[in-house]
Amino acid sequence: MSDFVVSARKYRPQTFDTVVGQSSITNTLKSAIKNDHLAQAFLFCGSRGVGKTTTARILAKTLNCFNRTENIEACDQCDSCQSFNTGNSLNVYELDAASNNSVEDIRNLIDQVRIAPQLGDYKVYIIDEVHMLSNSAFNAFLKTLEEPPKHAIFILATTEKHKIIPTILSRCQIFDFNRIKVKDIADHLAGIATKEGINADPEALHLIAQKADGALRDALSIFDQIVTFTGNELTYKSVIENLNILDYDYYFRIVESAQKEDIPSSLLLLNDIVEKGFDLHHFIVGLSEHYRNLLVCKDMRTASLLEVGESVEQRYIDQAKGIDSPVILRSLAIISKGDVEFKASKNQRLLVELVLMQLCSLQQEQEKKND
Numbered sequence: 001m002s003d004f005v006v007s008a009r010k011y012r013p014q015t016f017d018t019v020v021g022q023s024s025i026t027n028t029l030k031s032a033i034k035n036d037h038l039a040q041a042f043l044f045c046g047s048r049g050v051g052k053t054t055t056a057r058i059l060a061k062t063l064n065c066f067n068r069t070e071n072i073e074a075c076d077q078c079d080s081c082q083s084f085n086t087g088n089s090l091n092v093y094e095l096d097a098a099s100n101n102s103v104e105d106i107r108n109l110i111d112q113v114r115i116a117p118q119l120g121d122y123k124v125y126i127i128d129e130v131h132m133l134s135n136s137a138f139n140a141f142l143k144t145l146e147e148p149p150k151h152a153i154f155i156l157a158t159t160e161k162h163k164i165i166p167t168i169l170s171r172c173q174i175f176d177f178n179r180i181k182v183k184d185i186a187d188h189l190a191g192i193a194t195k196e197g198i199n200a201d202p203e204a205l206h207l208i209a210q211k212a213d214g215a216l217r218d219a220l221s222i223f224d225q226i227v228t229f230t231g232n233e234l235t236y237k238s239v240i241e242n243l244n245i246l247d248y249d250y251y252f253r254i255v256e257s258a259q260k261e262d263i264p265s266s267l268l269l270l271n272d273i274v275e276k277g278f279d280l281h282h283f284i285v286g287l288s289e290h291y292r293n294l295l296v297c298k299d300m301r302t303a304s305l306l307e308v309g310e311s312v313e314q315r316y317i318d319q320a321k322g323i324d325s326p327v328i329l330r331s332l333a334i335i336s337k338g339d340v341e342f343k344a345s346k347n348q349r350l351l352v353e354l355v356l357m358q359l360c361s362l363q364q365e366q367e368k369k370n371d
């Protein structure tokens with residue numbers, strides 16, 4: 001068997017401070033531990049792969065550590081920490097409610113809860129996807145949640161907060177986990193690449209981070225997938241090929257031809273894109289994102305909304321300088337109309353060509369208005 005461990009597991013954070021992008025939550029938890037003011041029930045909400053389970057485990061480990069650091073982190077050395085590290089701790093109990101959602105499953109858990117821990121002070125019960133519990137299981141659980149024994153801490157996690165009944169909500173301290181920012185994901189990946197001896201192009205990591213759409217776990221899976229393919233050189237080119245992303249260079253060139261009112265060149269660019277087998281609808285969506293990026297560059301106050309890698313940033317700023325905001329707005333409207341009509345269109349390529357032709361005619365349109 002190969003000893004390859006997927007990055008999402010290999011790099012699961014072990015301390016509060018190494019959890020990416022959730023510092024308000026981890027700081028609150030730390031200060032609650034410090035002041036001995038910890039709630040007994042928590043609800044961790046947020047989309048998949050943003051650190052809910054990870055944080056729950058860190059909380060369990062830190063609470064039980066015999067030798068917490070001054071900075072309220074687990075020491076990673078004591079008997080309790082060691083048993084957590086090897087996955088043998090009896091003080092953490094995880095129930096995946098997605099597959100164990102019957103009354104029986106909950107009864108088993110409740111029976112457990114009564115027994116005080118042998119080693120350490122707290123038993124931590126993590127119930128994942130808690131919204132999947134059946135109604136009767138929920139009811140059986142409520143009483144325990146109402147009057148838990150002193151040594152019990154419950155951490156309920158869910159991706160669907162709206163499905164949690166009010167009686168549960170009102171008994172828990174609620175933490176909403178953020179989706180992770182593109183830059184934070186890219187930085188995290190860069191750290192891992194260094195540790196793995198992978199030479200990663202920042203632009204490549206940025207693309208992966210964008211594709212992950214806020215979920216760090218997804219970013220790590222994509223990263224693994226591409227590394228398997230490319231070995232130790234992770235280039236921008238290898239990422240766009242693997243993820244079937246259109247090189248942003250095309251968008252810059254499309255806008256250039258629009259500025260020059262060069263219909264033939266924009267149609268030829270589109271032909272190129274089609275021949276690459278790239279999906280036309282993705283192209284439309286990508287083009288509107290490109291114009292959106294140009295728009296946010298027009299004003300210093302919104303420039304921070306530009307979520308792209310550093311090396312392309314300047315390119316956006318330069319291109320934005322050459323186009324007036326009203327033209328960008330009109331362009332966005334034209335593309336958006338094309339996007340709406342796309343699915344119903346009988347000739348999608350022609351529709352996209354029309355969009356490009358209209359973009360190439362905007363300058364004239366604007367000048368006519370100004371006359």
Ligand SMILES: Nc1ncnc2c1ncn2[C@@H]1O[C@H](COP(=O)(O)OP(=O)(O)O)[C@@H](O)[C@H]1O
Pocket residue numbers: 007008009011012013018019020021022047048049050051052053054055180216217218220
């Ligand atoms: N905020 C984060 N900081 C660092 N790594 C994270 C974070 N969120 C997710 N991960 C990575 O993704 C994996 C799965 O995260 P997990 O905590 O199980 O997500 P969730 O429970 O929110 O679905 C972790 O092992 C870790 O490698």
Ligand SMILES: [Mg+2]
Pocket residue numbers: 052053054128157
């Ligand atoms: Mg989880």
Ligand SMILES: [Zn+2]
Pocket residue numbers: 064065066067068074075076077078079080081082
């Ligand atoms: Zn310890």
